[in-house]
Amino acid sequence: MERYALAIHGGAGTIPRTSMTPEREKAYRDALETALRRGHAVLVAGGAALDAVQAAVQMLEDSPHFNAGKGAVFNADGQHEMDASLMNGADLSAGAVAGVQNVKNPVQLARRVMDASGHVLISGLGAFEFAHKQKIPLEDDQYFFDQFRYEQWQETVGTDDYKLDHSADSDADKERKFGTVGAVALDKHGNLAAATSTGGMTNKKWQRIGDSPIIGAGTYANNASCAVSCTGHGESFIRAVAAHDVHALMAYKGLSLQEAVRVVVHEKLPPLDGDGGLIAVDKDGNVVLDFNCSGMYRGHVGADGVLHTAIFR
C-alpha cells in the first residue's frame, strides 16, 4: 500500500473547555478538515509534500479562526506583522519571511523566497518589495481585521504587556488565544516537507520575530528523519532549536519519532517556559501530534483518506 501522510495544527495553548461551545468547536474542526482535504488532494494525486503543506497552510491562513494570514493578531501599532516559513526535506531547501504586512498568504511568499530569491529569510519592507515584484497577492489592512483579535489587542494596547497566548493562565476561564498554523507531510515519493505561518503575539513590539520563520526552531524537514512544525512560546522554541532537535534525536541518537517528540515537548521545552506543541511526520508515514498545554487544534490524514481532528487531549 502506498504511504503518504499529512498533519496540520492551528495553534496550541490554554483552551478552557468552558469557552468551547459546540458551534465554535464545529467551526474550528470544519476549518481543519478543509485544510486537510486540500493538502490530501495534492498527495493523492502524487504531488509533492512541499506543495501539500503549502496548500494546507494557505487554507488555514485564509480562515479568520487562526492567528495567521486573515485573522493575524494586532501588534502594538495596531498592525499585522506576519512570519512564515517552509522547508523541503528532499534537498533541505527553505524559504521564510518575517514581519511582513499586507501579504495575503505569507507562506506563499516564503515559497517564492525559496524558489526565486537566492535567500532563505527576508523581512519587513524588503520582503514586501519582493512580494510586490513577484506579483504575490496583497490585501489592505481591512482584510486582516477581526473583531475578536481587535478586542484582544484592546486589553493590552498602551501597556508594555504582550499577549503570548500560550502563557500559563491564572484565570482558568480566560482563553489564551493562539492559532499559529502549520503542516507537515510525507508524499508518495518519500519526500518530507514542513510549513508554519503566524501573526506572532498580540501587542508585540520592536519588530519581534518568533520561532515560526526560523528554520530549525519552528520549522524543519529532512528526508533522513522527519518534518516538524511547532506552535507555542516562540522565544523558548528558538532557544531549544525545537524542530531541529526532533530531527537530531532521531538522526544521531536513533530515537523513534514518537520518542524524539516526547523528549522535546515534555523534557526540553518545559524548563525553558516552552508552552506549546508540535506536529511531526517521519519517513515511514508515522504521525505524532503532541503538546504540553491544555490543547492544540490539530488534525491528520493518511493514505486511507480518513480525516482526524481534535482540540483537547
Ligand code: ASP
Ligand atoms: N510560536 C508563535 C510565535 O511565538 C506563536 C504561536 O505559536 O502561536 O510567534
